[in-house]
Amino acid sequence: MSTTAESETPAKKPPKQEQEPAKQEITEVGDNVLRLELDISMPGLGHVNCYALTDRDGVALVDPGLPGPKTYDTLVSRLKQANLAIKDVHTVIVTHSHPDHFGGAARIARESGAKVVGHANFSFGPAPHHDHDHSEASVDDLAAHDEAEVHDEEALEAVSKAVVSNYVASTPSRRSKGTPWGGESAKPPMRMLLKWRFFQLIGRAKWYPEITHHVRQGDVLKLAGREWFVVHTPGHTEDHICLHDPESRMFVAGDHILPTITPHISGISERIDPLNAFFESLDQVAEIRDVENVIPAHGHPFDDLAGRAQSIKEHHFERLDKIKSIGREIGPGTVADFSHKLFKPRSWGAMAESETYAHLEHLRLTGDADVYENKEHKLIYTTG
Numbered sequence: 001m002s003t004t005a006e007s008e009t010p011a012k013k014p015p016k017q018e019q020e021p022a023k024q025e026i027t028e029v030g031d032n033v034l035r036l037e038l039d040i041s042m043p044g045l046g047h048v049n050c051y052a053l054t055d056r057d058g059v060a061l062v063d064p065g066l067p068g069p070k071t072y073d074t075l076v077s078r079l080k081q082a083n084l085a086i087k088d089v090h091t092v093i094v095t096h097s098h099p100d101h102f103g104g105a106a107r108i109a110r111e112s113g114a115k116v117v118g119h120a121n122f123s124f125g126p127a128p129h130h131d132h133d134h135s136e137a138s139v140d141d142l143a144a145h146d147e148a149e150v151h152d153e154e155a156l157e158a159v160s161k162a163v164v165s166n167y168v169a170s171t172p173s174r175r176s177k178g179t180p181w182g183g184e185s186a187k188p189p190m191r192m193l194l195k196w197r198f199f200q201l202i203g204r205a206k207w208y209p210e211i212t213h214h215v216r217q218g219d220v221l222k223l224a225g226r227e228w229f230v231v232h233t234p235g236h237t238e239d240h241i242c243l244h245d246p247e248s249r250m251f252v253a254g255d256h257i258l259p260t261i262t263p264h265i266s267g268i269s270e271r272i273d274p275l276n277a278f279f280e281s282l283d284q285v286a287e288i289r290d291v292e293n294v295i296p297a298h299g300h301p302f303d304d305l306a307g308r309a310q311s312i313k314e315h316h317f318e319r320l321d322k323i324k325s326i327g328r329e330i331g332p333g334t335v336a337d338f339s340h341k342l343f344k345p346r347s348w349g350a351m352a353e354s355e356t357y358a359h360l361e362h363l364r365l366t367g368d369a370d371v372y373e374n375k376e377h378k379l380i381y382t383t384g
């Protein structure tokens with residue numbers, strides 16, 4: 001996942017639990033549910049939890065880590081520690097379309113014949129930089145060049161980073177260039193573009209999973225010998241799912257609800273108000289009353305699902321209030337103007353603007369902000 005752009009982070013804080021490096025030790029977090037930690041190095045994150053749900057037929061894996069042989073080898077050795085092997089994997093569940101969650105799925109499916117479960121809307125999205133018209137060489141040339149030069153692991157790790165970094169904010173623009181709010185797109189360096197094209201043309205076939213079993217809200221999956229309900233939770237991504245087992249009172253949270261950090265909510269979405277979708281998804285899971293054991297994709301298990309959902313909402317409410325007071329202070333402003341007041345300079349950029357835009361649009365749609373487009377095609381917001 002990508003974390004929210006932090007507005008205030010003092011330099012010497014201890015690492016958050018989501019930032020801890022992956023431990024080799026396997027922990028049993030519930031009946032027939034094991035937590036396997038896999039290394040990732042992404043902004044704000046040190047590991048991803050892959051959950052192994054065992055039953056008489058073998059094992060189902062939730063979120064099997066990043067693409068690339070390094071993570072895959074770690075996964076194989078973690079499974080071995082638990083007396084399991086890839087051939088035992090009958091199901092892979094991917095909570096959402098971020099590479100630290102789907103990365104291992106395609107190879108596991110090829111090697112074990114596992115079915116791959118994801119939401120019906122599962123989609124990885126387009127390239128990190130949508131403007132393909134200015135490249136120096138043809139796509140085929142770039143791919144051939146990269147195939148010869150780049151180790152696929154390196155390329156795919158880079159792709160993964162690209163997708164969760166600032167570049168994601170520059171992707172599906174409603175305009176032909178730039179962002180929907182009229183800002184500059186973050187242009188990835190040429191090297192990143194080369195790697196992205198490598199992924200599209202070669203790596204995609206190798207690492208991008210085919211979802212063989214699409215699921216929707218309320219569908220039931222048999223895992224760990226029990227029945228788990230699919231809960232569709234759009235917000236962090238449109239295709240995000242959580243899983244709930246009323247019998248064991250467990251809840252697989254993915255990136256929807258993490259113990260101490262808030263997930264990145266991009267303002268660029270097919271939705272008119274992605275922040276509102278996230279609020280509704282938080283309310284939806286907060287209403288599930290019998291949960292005692294929440295197992296997130298990053299960080300440690302926790303018990304208070306409703307309480308954590310509420311505090312994530314409150315974080316966003318505070319941010320909405322802050323934006324309103326910024327509006328009173330600066331008057332009409334661009335998304336960048338608001339973003340620069342909201343975040344410290346080291347966080348400035350497309351990702352911070354994307355989050356700011358999500359909040360400004362939410363205010364506009366709830367009647368607390370007005371907008372017009374100026375002559376430079378920038379959106380100008382007034383709040384207050």
Ligand SMILES: [Zn+2]
Nearest residue numbers: 001100255297
């Ligand atoms: Zn994640």
Ligand SMILES: [Zn+2]
Nearest residue numbers: 001002098255
């Ligand atoms: Zn994510």
